[in-house]
Amino acid sequence: MSSTKDLLQTPVGQRPSSPPMSPHHDSARKGWTDKLEKSESDKRAWRWAAVGGYALSVMLAGGLIAVSNRPPPKPLIARINTDGAAQVLGYATPNYTPGQAEIRYFLKHWVELVRTVPLDPVVVKSAWNEAYNFMTPASANKLNAEARVPGSTMSKVGQETVTTQVTSVVPVSADSYQVRWIETSFTDQGQVKERSTWTSTFTVKQSPPDRKIELINPLGLFITDFNWQRDIGSTP
Incomplete structure (x- = not known):
């Protein structure tokens, strides 16, 4: 191989122009690169998950505040006439006299x-x-x-x-x-x-x-x- 030839032809005490390459070098480097890329991908996924969780928490908190501030439902008073027709009298209030x-x-x-x-x-x-x-x-x-x-x-x-x-x-x-x-x-x-x-x-x-x-x-x-x-x- 060229790298081996360079190594043999290089004078003693002088480094070769390129390091010797083993058959497994490319595959190891590719595996390491894949691991780095996967790590970065996982980090991005976790960052997006954190952002989504925070946004959901804000939405839920806002919903709870809105529900707690909403006035309670008011009972509606209705009366059924003798002919079966419903007559709405209005909301129940302390001033209503039964x-x-x-x-x-x-x-x-x-x-x-x-x-x-x-x-x-x-x-x-x-x-x-x-x-x-x-x-x-x-x-x-x-x-x-x-x-x-x-x-x-x-x-x-x-x-x-x-x-x-x-x-x-x-x-x-x-x-x-x-x-x-x-x-x-x-x-x-x-x-x-x-x-x-x-x-x-x-x-x-x-x-x-x-x-x-x-x-x-x-x-x-x-x-x-x-x-x-x-x-x-x-x-x-």
Whole structure:
């Protein structure tokens, strides 16, 4: 080879014009070059990944700030007329005064929540949790005490079912109402066990609901006290 020839012909003490080349020199140099290029490519990829991650973090932070600054949704009050047409009354505000129809429905719904006994205890618990959204702490404590009384609706869970039919809701003062309903108890075999009539007096107040429950109780109606009893002469 030319490099070997140059080496042999070069006088002693004088370097050859080019270093001797082995057959593997080119391949080693190419491999090293490829490694350097791959290293640079990896660095560029990581730099772009870092830039992309930073940009994504900025976008997410901006989105969270925008969501946190957005005002909460306002419940819309609507009323269904006797002919079935919906009438939008506007957004619920502290100045909105519920009519008698809203209060009657409110009390009817609450009685059905706490006096109806489905067979599934999970459904019963869900109904009571909903009912708490319409009660003051004092009346909620009273309801819990009623649940521990022998023969209460809670004591029947898993043993029998009870349906509730509200028959009347009558105002007795500016903030008090008398509610009457019929309860029908069924055995676990689906046979009628007894029917009874109940009467209760409710005291109701209106106050702005907490943000956590304003979508559940947009009217801000709360039961402050109640007193129910089974009517004398109810048909077993």
